[in-house]
Structure formats: C-alpha cells, structure tokens
Amino acid sequence: MTGPESDWGSAAPLVLLLVVLFADGLIGGLPGIRVLFGLPLNFVRSLTKWFDARLNRETRGLGARRMRGLFVVAVVVALAWAAGGALAHVAKQLTYGWIVEALCVLLLLHQCEGLGRMRRVARSVAADDNEAGRALVAPLVRYDTATLDGYALSRAAIEGGTAQLTERLIGTIFWYLLLGLPGLCVYRANSAIAHVIGRPSPRHAAFGFVSARLDDVLNLIPALLAGPLLILSALFVPKAAPVAAMREWVRDLGERVGKAGYRGDGAMAGALGVALGGPRPFDDAAIPGKWIGDGRARATVGDVDRAVFLVAVACLLIGLGLAMGIVGHAR
Template sequence: MTAGQTLFVLVGALVLEATFGYPDWLYQRIGHPVSWIGRLISFLDQRLNRESDSTQARRRAGMVALLIIVAVPGVIAWLVEDILDHHVIGPVVVALFASTLIASRSLYDHVGAVARALDQYGLQDAREAVGRIVGRNPQTLDEHGVARAAIESLAENASDGIVAPVFWFAILGLPGFVAYKAINTADSMIGHRTPRHEAFGWASARLDDLVNLPASRLTALLLAVAAMVTPGASTAGALEAVSRDASKHRSPNAGWPESAIAGALGLKLNGPKVYGEVRVEDAYMGDGRRDATADDIRAALRLTATAWGIMVATLLFLAIILQD
C-alpha cells in the first residue's frame, strides 16, 4: 500500500472500532488477537523462565522470548499484508483486522462505567468498576481516589491503547502495528517488577518504554490542542503541567498524558498509591483539585474524545494529500 492508502485504512480501522468495538459473540467464538499473543507469551514464560537459573540467564531468556513474541506476529502480519495487497478488498480486510487491536471503544466504556457507578450505585461498585482498569488496590480508594484512578487510566491507556498503535501503523503498516501490540502485551504480562519477572521481563518492559515514547508525547499534544475547543478545559494549564510535571513520573511515558489531562481539567492526579499491599510513592501531576468526581471523569472523556476526533481528522487530511 502507498502512504496515502495506509492512512485511509487506518482511518477506516479507527472509525470501525469506535463504532462497533470488538463484538462479545466474536470473542466467545475465537478469542481476541491480543489473547492469541498472550498464549504465546504464557507458553514462553513457562518454558524459558526457570526459577533455578541465575538472574543473568533469566534476563537472556527474556530477551530470546521477546524476540519470538515480536517476530512471530510481526512476520505473520507482514505475510498477510503482502498477500492482501494484491486483492481489491485487501484494504478493507486490513482495516477490519486493525480495528481489533485499537481500544478506544472498550476504554471509553470501562471508564464511563466508573462514572456511572459513582453516580448510581455507590463506592463499592465504583471500586469494582475501576478495579477492572487499574492495577492498584481499589479497596484503598475513596470516591475521589476512584475518580482520579479512572482519569489516570484513561490518560495512560489513551496513549498505549490508541495513539501508539495508530502511530506505528502509520509508520510501519500492519507489521509494525502488530509488533507494537505484541510488545505492549508482553509488558503487561511479564514486564512487572516481581520476583518471577524482574529479570525475565526486563527486556519487555524496557522495549515497551522505548516504543511508547513518541505516542506519549503526541497524546499530550493532542489533549492540549483538544482543550482549545473543549468547554471548561485549559490548553495553557495542560502545557504548564506537562512542562513542570511529566518528567517527574516514575514512568518515562505515563506522565505526559496524565499531566496534560490534569492541567487541562484543573486536577491533581497521580501521587502515592497502593498496589496490592505495597505503597508506591510517585510525583503529582498537575496542581489543581484532588477531589475529583464523576463529573470530572465525564469531562476527561469529552476531552479525550475531542482529541481523537482531531487525530482522525488530521490522518484523513494527510491521507488525501498523500494520495494525490
């Protein structure tokens, strides 16, 4: 495909995913591409990650596993794209498949469910709803903490689940898109600093940080631009928070969208949190209110929806220019 065709396919994938998501009936029948990659990761984790090995041996095994995790789906995607490139309906098929690896619909649904739970069902239901999208212990959160956690998850996953795959599809086509999802899935499964995965998942965590660098900055920029046309949001606040706070975050990437959304909405996000029974100290993003509410979750959803609209419009504009 030409560069213009690639961007048209990408726009189609974004529209399809935002409209239909990934149907439950299809998931029940065949699973999901990420779950297929997850099975490969689990298999390699069981076979190569031996607790009797030294730290260095487990780190090397993790590098080998990561190479397989990225290469196998990436090569399959390259072959599929090459075959479909010779068929009239090829771009449609690629767009349909690519739509399964973008997460805007599910992200909005899950974050919106937290706001509804806070409004209609009470704190415990809200904790259960936010527990589906965050890794921290939701039982330690009050209502404001639940709202902040939902907004933080929205910001971070907007980068990892939407902007990053879009970026790599635009740059490297379907193979780059699939390879990115494989890296991101590996990080989510074995990239944790636990006794089992501290060494084995080291390479996956580092590579995930690297491939998300461009998207995290782009997401912050999109949110700042979106704030110009979103009632109640501040572009100046977003840019100020990013310049002051983004680099203070434990993650080299999460701080960018989190600080942007915090500054845009006048909130103070992140800070100390509890994972399991472990308290983790982290810097604050933004210098506004800590008493976030369900209304703030909805404001964050409006801001991100505007940002994605700007992204799609930009991609469509570039596709038209490059097609000529």
C-alpha cells in the first residue's frame, strides 16, 4: 500500500487521523456532505429501530427484554466488526488503500456536523423558533425534546456538544488507535444503537440496558480525557472560566465517573458557569437527574456560542497533539 503507512511507519495512524480531522473541518459542514457522512450510522439506527419495533414487546418480562436487547447488540456489533475487518483488509490490498481507510474514519468521525448543529440550534433559539430548535437538537441528545423551551434547548445543545466531543472525536481517535478500523466500527455502531434504545425510559430501560452500559464502558476513557481537554481549551476562550472548569470537573469526576451517561460534562458546565443535566423528559414523563455544576440553569444562546468555541478549540488542540506525535515519531 502506498501512502502514510509506507512513508511514515508507526506514525501512519496519526498522519491518517490528522488528514481526516482536516478534511472534516474543511468539508464536513457542507449540506450535501452532512447527508452523505450520516449514511452509515443512520443505517445502524434504522436497523435498531426495526429490531426495537419487533422484539421490544412491553408484554414481555424485564429479563426477556434485556436478553433481546443483548441479541440486538451482539448481532449489530458482530456485523460492524466484520465490516470493519473487511474494509481494513481491502485497504491493505490496494495501492492507495489508505484513502479508503481515511474515508471510512471520516464517515464515522463527522465532528464538524455536531458543531454546525449546535450553531443552528442557537440561531433557532435566538429567532424564538423553538420548534426548529427541538428538531435540530434531537440528534445530539438521548431524551425527548418535544417540550423543551429556549433555556432547555440551549442546555441540550451544550450537553450534546460535550457528548459529541467525547464520542465522535476523542472516542473515535482512541478506539481507532487501539483496535483499528474494526474496533472503531464496533464503537460507533454501539453508540448509534444506544442513541436509539439506550434510554432510561419505561420502554427502553430493559431493552436498551446492555447497549447503554456497553456505551458507558467504551466511553469511559474518552470521557476522562474530555475534561482536561476542555479545561485547557477554556484558557483560550473569552469569558470561559478554566479554574471553575477544573473545580466542576473534579467534583463531577468524584460523583459520576463510571455511572450512566458520564461524558465529562462538569468541565463544560464550570467553564460556562451553567448547570447542565437535571430532570430528563422521557415518554411524556420527567425522570429525575442530578444537576451538574452550580451555575445558571437558564443557559443562553451566548452560552451555546461559547460552547461551540470551546469544542472548536479542543479540536484544534487535538490536531496539534496529533501533529506533535507525528514529529516525535519522525525523529
């Protein structure tokens, strides 16, 4: 194979990731590209919804529904591992196979789309168009958005942006470097499953239990890395508070690490001076949730804009880290 692998040796994965990160920032926000990049994970979500409609019968006991949810995860994860392995094998056989592998990683990363969605939510809230904001923010979070007001929409956009940083960027890089394309496919496939059924709602608490717990395990290290990265990013963002980000990250770390849904939100809450989390709407009912941070619950459009800035700086810092890793390998 001609390309980074032959020219850069052990630094090849870092070169590939840096190329992917640059390409995502360059074209990832274009409307047509957004649709194209969303196809693989949208297919997994559609497949999960198909399984959900046929296997998740509320007349079944909790144990039976958990086993059926385990079956769904096992089937989709096995398919994802096989697909990733096949694509990696094909890439190794082609002269410029690294381009194939880079495109696969790019399709599964798609970090820029999350930033664009956060900005569009902010614009909708600013225009007092909460209906559009609810539709825009829905793919970023794992709870019902139909009743969210402007403040809740702003909080949801911030929480979704933090989760996107952890899952789409840090998690993608971590699992690709650790297990290559097969491991990355498994990681992102289960994330897509969990987005559909990994919710503590009456319908999905049992059926989505395995997917949600697996998602938390797979995201534990990425979430631990997201906090310090956001603290560092806060140093470069006007009106962000790095000291408060550190304080809330440490507090959140002690209270929630290893628990359901931990994504390093404490650092983001502290940096912006807002409170995230709280009760979540599911199936026309609110499920209690702990507030993260001691700031304002009434998050504003300005807070969303600063959150976008924070995540963008974090992306740049990761790119810088990849470049430094490449230089270190080249010496």
